[in-house]
Amino acid sequence: MPPGLRYLSCLRLSADSDGSTSIEWQRGVIRHHVSSPHLSGVLVGEAEDTDVSGSMSPFKRPKLGRWLTDRADEFDVIVAARMDRLTRRSTHFNELLEWAQENGKFIVCVEEGFDLSTPQGKMMARMTAVFAEAEWDTIQARILTGVQSRLENRSWLTGAPPTGYRIKTVEGGRRKVLEIDQDFYPYVEEIFRRVGEGQSTHRIARDFNGRGVLTWGDHLRKLKGERTKGTQWQSTIINKFIRSSWVPGIYTYKGEAVLDDQGEPVILPVKxxxxxxxxxxxxxxxxxxPKAEGTEIRAGARSLLSGVARCGHCGAPFSSLLNSGHKRKDGTRIPGHRYYRCSNKFKGGSCESGPYVRADVLDLWVDQAIQSTIGQWDMYERAGTGPSRARELQSAKARLEKLEADFLAGEYDGEGQEESYKRMHKVLSARVALLEKQEAERMSPALWATGKTYGEVWEAKDREDRREFLRTYQVKVWAWNDAIPNAGLGIVMDLGDIQTMAQELKLNKEENMERLLTGHNVPAHWINPESREFGTDDVPAILKEFEVA
Incomplete structure (x- = not known):
């Protein structure tokens, strides 16, 4: 190698320390080599990457990557104290070597003494890179073994506690575990109870802010004796908390649940x-x-039946408006009322018979109808199905197949690699089994009792939460002008999924009906399919689907 070349010092450390591979040690080895009389090189820069794994590609490292991609014309030689300070992956080393050849650069590893200008030097460098990779796999296997043992006895690993928990030191300070933070837990219980009753997280957040309840972040600051920031509760904060896998205590790594030997998620907290x-x-x-087809749901809608009520004549959704009211001759003002009207007729569509009805009248009827039909039934809910895991299952199966193919091809024949393969195969196999089980359960969710009646739950809700209740259960309401001549407003309500669940549990005696219909001022056979034996010509099309099973 000719003297007087420009050298780029390559330094790397997985974690800053004073050991035999410390940054200062590497820097000293490189400077001594570059300044030797037979080289008389010039150090033009340093690419110092600390807290960077040896498995990362040199081109993706924060400091070295920028030198390779943006400043390659500023140096002639990449110099590192040892091969593993460049990379621990043979594929990454070969990639760097090819880049150096294409760009007219040299690579020097001081301790190994490689001369990459000769074929023999390149061969030895590639062999050393393979051994470095095997050593890295062995190190990772030891780390995983240590982490696994700590997870098996439910020890907390590192970091701040998740929402609702606190870290407790046990066994004379040798181990840390997670336990429920009893000071914050009453608010957790309240969130769970109110969400279970169908209350919106917007409403819970407003209530917590009005009562001065501290958010989790401010709660932790108070425990540390620090000044709180006065962070406000928001629905997004509550939603994120509920969706967190820490609610059931599941430990995750890079977004995936860590599994035990039986393929079940590792539950870290004791409770x-x-x-x-x-x-x-x-x-x-x-x-x-779910948003009803053709329905415009406006934020902060004031009507109970927004997205629920429709015109019985044409099927168009109802819109609501507030009448401005009027003044009497004596000057007193009559306040306005909110009305429902057929959006098709209002917008100049084809419907000519759509009703225009006071909202409080229709809302009151729905309230009374729910109390009189299902009000005394025990309330059941479908067990949470969770999101589909089909894509995760497909990915896990593909990774397992590749792992097995690599093993058969001899990719794990190195020292310490067979144990690493066994552990990865065990974890992946368990994950595939768990995902298959979850997908099977998701296709047939069970029903469970809430311990309350539908009437009790309905009565405890405000208007906003009642509207969400109706929409969640796919309840539908239709209204007609004079369904019975000169009788006034006619109404029919379909209880939707409430009746479906009741049918599964046989809570009612209408075993021949697929849905439960109830009505007011409409012909009897409109809401009782059993009486349609002698013809259905006058039954509205939207009700004909509810026939005898």
Whole structure:
């Protein structure tokens, strides 16, 4: 190698320390080599990457990567104290070597004494890179073994405690565990209870802010004796908390649940905030309610039946408006009322018979109809189904197949690599089994009792939460002008999924009906399919689907 070349010093450390590979040690080795009389080189820069794994590609490292991609014309030689300070992956080393050849650069590893200008030097460098990779796999296997043992006895690893928990030192300070923070837990219980009752997280957040309840971040600051920031509760904060896998205590790594030997998720706290079944149910509860076809849902809508009520004549959704009221002759003002009207007729569509009805009249009827039909029934809920895991299952199977193919091809024949393969195969196999089980359960969710009647739950809700209740259960309401001549407003309500669940549990005696219909001022056979034996010509098309099973 000719003298007087420009050298780029390559320094790397997984974690800053004073050991045999410390940054200062590497820097000293490189400077001594570059300044030797037979080289008389010039150090033009340093690419110092600390807290960077040896498995990372040199081109992706924060400091070295920028030199390679943006400043390659400023140096002639990449010099490192040892091969593993460049990379621990043979594929990455070969990639760097090819880049150096294409760009006219040299690579020097001082301790190994490689001369990469000769074929023999390149061969030896590649062999050393393979051994460095095997050493890295052995190190990772030891680390994983240590982490696994700590997870098996439910020890807390590192960092601040998740929402609702505190870190407790046990066994004379040798181990840390997670336990429920009893000071904050009453608010956790309140969130779970109110969400389970169908209350919106917006409403819970407003209430917590009005009562001065501290958020989790401010709660931790107060425990440390620090000044709180006065952070306000928001629905997004509550939603994020409920969706967190820490609610049932599941430990995750890079977004995936860590599994035990039986393929079940590792539950780290001794007692989690909620069971897995309760967590899945709560997550389902905060999902956005399905939007009815053709319905415009406006934020902060004041009407109970927004997205629920429709015109019986044409099927168009009702819109609501507030009448401005009027003045009497004596000057007193009559306040306005909110009305429902057919949006098709209002917008100049084809409907000519759509009703125009006071909202409080229709709302009151719906309230009374629910109390008189299902009000005394025990309330049941479907167990939380959770999100589909089909894509995760497909990915896990593909990774397992590749791992097995690599093993058969001899990719794990090195020292310490067979144990690493066994552990990865065990974890992946367990994950595939768990995902298959979850997908099977998701296709047939069970029903469970809430311990309350539908009437009790309905009565405890405000208007906003009642609207969400109706939309969640796919309840539908239709209204007609004079369904019975000169009788006034006619109404029919379909109880939607409430009746479906009741049918499964045989809570009512209408075993021949697929849905439960109730009505007011409409012909009897409109709401009782059994009486349609002698013809259905006058039954509205939207009700003909409810026939005898």
């Amino acid at each position: 989690p905030l909620a069971s897995l079944e309760q967590w899945e149910y709560l997550v389902d509860q905060i999902k956005p309610a």
